[in-house]
Amino acid sequence: MDDKRAAILSEIPRLRRYACSLLRDRDSADDLVQDCLERALVRLDNWQTGESPRRWLFTIMHHLFIDQMRKVNRRGEAAMLPLEAGEAQSAPADQVETIASREILDALQAIGPDRRAALVMVAIEGFSYAEAANILGVPAGTLMSRIARGREELRSLLDDSSRRRSIRIVER
Amino acid sequence: MTRRDFSERDIHMALDGELPGEERMAYDAWLEANPEMRAKSARYIADRAALRAALAGVMDEPVPARLRQAVLGEAPARTPAWRSRWWLSAAAAAVLIVGGFAGYVAGTGGIGREEGADDQLAEQAIAAHVIYAAEKRHAVEVAASDKDHLQTWLSNRIGLKLVAPDLAAEGFELVGGRLLPAGERGKAAMLLYEDAKGERISLFVTAESSEAAKGTYAAEADGPEAVYWLDKGYGCAVVGSLPRERLSEVAKSAYGQLLAGISS
Known part of the structure; x- marks a missing residue:
């Protein structure tokens, strides 16, 4: 090899x-x-x-x-709405997911693909802004705004899903 | 120590290791003095930790054989028809989210790769719709007034028991239908529907599908959209320029009735 x-x-x-x-x-x-x-x-x-x-x-x-x-999906970003719990595509059986990780991965899927990629590239994969901007082929300023919006979107999606969960508990 | 005004933008930069070292102390002091910003920063840090934890397991998994083989050149070359269809999964996820399709799409057992026939079907269905739905007087070969004959004729030609769905509840009336080519040598039935405002949708049904494939979704840039399914022995697409959610609803109803008709 x-x-x-x-x-x-x-x-x-x-x-x-x-x-x-x-x-x-x-x-x-x-x-x-x-x-x-x-x-x-x-x-x-x-x-x-x-x-x-x-x-x-x-x-x-x-x-x-x-x-x-x-x-x-040309209209992807606008069309992406959060998944309801239970509506999410089922994870494979051999993959054990905690509720918390399922929730955050679902939320990540619900943010626009451009923002998702930018956020993951930097926050998970550890690329610098310069490297990530280069890989994604966008100016650094665009990358930064995608990261900021992506984080904010993720936060509000997670807040929504925990709110839904608490509503469900109250209803029970 | 540098003195400058910090903003939310700096929270991200600090988090991502992009804040210049000499500004760090001033930034920390700023954060300390702004409880709201401090809370925001803490929340982003927590979310990132959760995200990293959720994705950490993948790194420890053994590399799947097919990926090793792809690099080592041991894998048999994939033909175009076998091209992976991961992106359809992404598209289907969008449908799941938008249209509440979860029931039957997820019910097919998840989205995977499939034959190239899926987008071919959708493309043909869209092409047919663009041509015939625009025709005022010659949109169909057999009109809805002759519905029984229409159904028998098309059923015989495509080799499937075709029952024209009743979409009155969705506001659509059957205009009629026609026979079309499908795939390489196959045939397809096209059923055209119209609502009170003259908006048209079409159903494209064919038996030309050899593989069990999964429900999915295709979109063109500006033209009509198709919602389609393939299964062993039949494939169908619903095409129209309706708002996506409305198209999803109509398609769902049509699909349910078609399926009931085929298996009746």
Whole structure:
């Protein structure tokens, strides 16, 4: 196995985590990772040795994700509303999710794809603003406003779902 | 120590490690003096911790074999038809959220990858709708006044028991139907409906579907939208330029009735 492939292989866990934050369904997330890996291998020459494959791979995956989201759902951001608990797509049986993590992952899914990607890139994947802006192909100012709005949206979605939960408890 | 006014923006920068080191002390002092901002910062930190915790498990999972194989070049090449359809899942999630489709979409067992036939069906359905729904006098071959004949004829041609759904409750009356090509060599039935304002929707039904596939959704940039399903032995799409939620409602009713008709 050559060094390039080995380096790509070691990035898979991170790519999967990013994909899981973008897409709620685990199989779909792995499909996205697979698409990304396949595209990366075709373009292996574009990647210069010595450079970490991480940024390169995240850029490829992000483009795959955003292009398709735009194609499929032009009005995505406005149309995304929070899922009611129980309406959420079911998580695979082999995946144990606590209520708290289910709730926050559902909320993450409900924020617009652009904001979701920006927030996760920085808050979970640990890229700097400059790196994330580069990967996402937007100016740093746009990235910052997406992060700020994404965080605020996430907060209010979580507040809503905990409010709904308490209403349900009261009703019982 | 630098002196400057801080704002909410700095909360994000501090959180993301983007605040210049020499401003840190001044920022901390500012936060200390602003309970509201301090609470906001604490909340964002807590949300981030919860998000990290929720996603941490993925990192520890063994890498799925198919992903290893993709990198090592051991996987058989995927044909275009087998292209993954992860993005449909994303689109379907949008439908779940918007249309309250949870019941039957989730009921199909989740959204996964499927044959390329799904978007092909939707594209054909949309193309047919664009052409025929615009026709005033020649929109259909057989009018609703001859409904029994219409149903028998189309059922025989497409090889499915077709019962034209009653969408009166949704405000739509059957205009009629026509026979269309579908897929490579197949046939499809198109049923056209109209509401009191002249708004038209069409149902596109075909038996040309070999794979059990999952409910999903396709959208064009500005044109009409299709809500569609594929299952073993049939596929159907509901096309229209209605507001999405309304289209979802109509589609849901139509689909339920079509399914009941096919299996009756």
